[in-house]
Amino acid sequence: MTDIEIVTLCQNWQLDSFWELYERYVDKIYKFIYLKTYDTDLSQDLTSQTFLKALDNINKFKVEENANFNAWIYRIAYNLIVDNYKKEEKKSTTNIDEILEIWYSLDFAQDIDNKDKLKEILNYFDTLKEKHKQILLMRLWEDLSYKEISEITWESVANCKKIVSRTLAKIPSELMTLLFILLLNI
Numbered sequence: 001m002t003d004i005e006i007v008t009l010c011q012n013w014q015l016d017s018f019w020e021l022y023e024r025y026v027d028k029i030y031k032f033i034y035l036k037t038y039d040t041d042l043s044q045d046l047t048s049q050t051f052l053k054a055l056d057n058i059n060k061f062k063v064e065e066n067a068n069f070n071a072w073i074y075r076i077a078y079n080l081i082v083d084n085y086k087k088e089e090k091k092s093t094t095n096i097d098e099i100l101e102i103w104y105s106l107d108f109a110q111d112i113d114n115k116d117k118l119k120e121i122l123n124y125f126d127t128l129k130e131k132h133k134q135i136l137l138m139r140l141w142e143d144l145s146y147k148e149i150s151e152i153t154w155e156s157v158a159n160c161k162k163i164v165s166r167t168l169a170k171i172p173s174e175l176m177t178l179l180f181i182l183l184l185n186i
Helices: 003-011 015-037 040-056 069-088 096-105 115-127 130-140 146-153 157-170 173-184
Strands: none
Touching (some): 003 069, 015 040
């Protein structure tokens, strides 16, 4: 069953169908949020809030020919992250050891035998502008289309493409190789 078919069932008060959407997206949304917050507890809370908000607003989702539930749920998560940053008025600090622990538990770094190289990649990402980092991670890590990224960030598709290509062009070649090894292991 497609996302849109499930949304339609939910809009017709068959809310138990929402569980299937939850199962499809919970891990992706959690990883998306975690890569923005680097905080396990906060990521779990925001993931829960994302799905509660989606369920509460499922009737507002417009089921159309080109409707995209994927972009809609990511947009909800993105807005909750932004709202959280506004509340906190400061950015969470990166705990690299915690990131490594999660990536190892998810087998992302299975073939990278040197933690220092992985730390290099994470440190490089910390030097990027926040918006550029978010767009790059959505494209490479989450494998979202430029159209979906555009819907989530409210940037134009063309601007999203420029940000990704220019950011990738600035990454040192040795880190680029490691980044793609990491992405291929996902």
